[in-house]
Every structure is written in C-alpha cells, then in structure tokens.
Amino acid sequence: MSRRPAAALAAVLLAGAAMLTACGPAGGDGDAKSGRADSSQVDDMQQKLDAAESAAAQADADAAADNG
DSSP states (O other): OOHHHHHHHHHHHHHHHHHHHHHSOOOSSOOOOOSOOOHHHHHHHHHHHHHHHHHHHHHHHHHHHHHO
C-alpha cells in the first residue's frame, strides 16, 4: 500500500473513531447524560483530526517528492 492511500485511510479511521467516541453510549454509571461531548472531548477529537490531516498532508508531500 502506498503512503497516500494509507494516510487517507488513517485519517478516515481516526475521524471515525473520534466520532464514535463522542457519540457512543454513556458509561453505565446510571447518570442521565445529555449525549453531548464536553469541551475536553471536543479538544481531544480536534487534536486527533488535526493529527490525521497533518499525516495525510505529509504523505502527499512525500509522494510528490518521490514522484518529482
């Protein structure tokens, strides 16, 4: 698998995992949860998304350098 498809796949998987984490069921603690992510979860998801986008951009740059 070349770098570009691998990076794109990684970005999609990270974004999917972040969405599932935020939208998944609340813990079994019995408290009524609103289903909304708190600010620390949002920050964590944003960092994961930024990392995935950065990895994809680096893979694109590497592929361009290899082909160039």
